[in-house]
Amino acid sequence: MHSSLMETKNVSVFETYDELVKATAELFVRLADESIKARGRFITSLSGGNTPKGFYARLAEKEIASQVDWSKVFVFFGDERTVAYQSPDSNQRMITEHLLSKVPLNRENVFALIDPDMDPKQTAIDYERTMHEFFRLAGDELPEFDFMLLGLGDDGHTASLFPGSPALQETQRWFVENKVEKLNTVRLTTTFPVINNSRNIIFLASGKSKAAVLKDVLTGPEGKYPSQNVRAENGNGKLYWYVDKDIASEL
Ligand code: 6PG
Helix, strand or coil: CCHHHHHHCCEEEECCHHHHHHHHHHHHHHHHHHHHHHHCCEEEEECCCCCCHHHHHHHHCHHHHCCCCHHHEEEEECEEECCCCCCCCCHHHHHHHHHHCCCCCCHHHECCCCCCCCCHHHHHHHHHHHHHHHHCCCCCCCCCCCEEEECCCCCCCECCECCCCHHHHCCCCCEEEEEEHHHCEEEEEECHHHHHCCCEEEEEECCHHHHHHHHHHHHCCCCCCHHHHCCCCCCCCEEEEEEECCCCCCC
């Protein structure tokens, strides 16, 4: 892999998945500490899918979890499927099982999406209102997440921002329902303006099957994949790619 690419795109490559998730947990600890020292809280947006499971499990381990002041950590869900909480496909359920139920987090610090399977449009409106009530910003100011965790899909999607889906065009809303034709479903997702205004945006991705798409996302022409629309646009913002050797094998 070219060292210039590693530098310009801030890509960190780890030998194994296990090392990758350990390093991501350590990054969380460091950024939590810095945010809490600077601003008194650490506001996170967590992602679904399979890849982050190992990260959540690592972070929940005593030796790592004990380094975080959980009373100052706030949790939002970056995207969700339109399923009931009990469904194995529920991101909220997965994140709760792997992390939130295992660390000393106050219940009121976790912001849930209520009944995403019932009425996606209303769920998105309600969740956006929850975000507004938490951040209490004036006018058209955007929220600043301290830790915006993202994944990479094999079609280049991120969060629930799929290629060709309407939410890619969203410039005003913070959180929307998004029709995903190819999956014949509706998803709920944070929008690009919010993602890109985060202080730290972390792509966590792994596995040989996504090596070609990662190469294309990082080195191919812009505008082909939704994940290429992710940029650190906040003056204090930083974008990290945390990947394993397998997914980086074509770089
Ligand atoms: C979700 C996501 C999604 C995910 C990618 C990668 O709800 O599925 O948040 O954007 O990060 O699809 O998923 P995997 O880690 O399962 O490959």
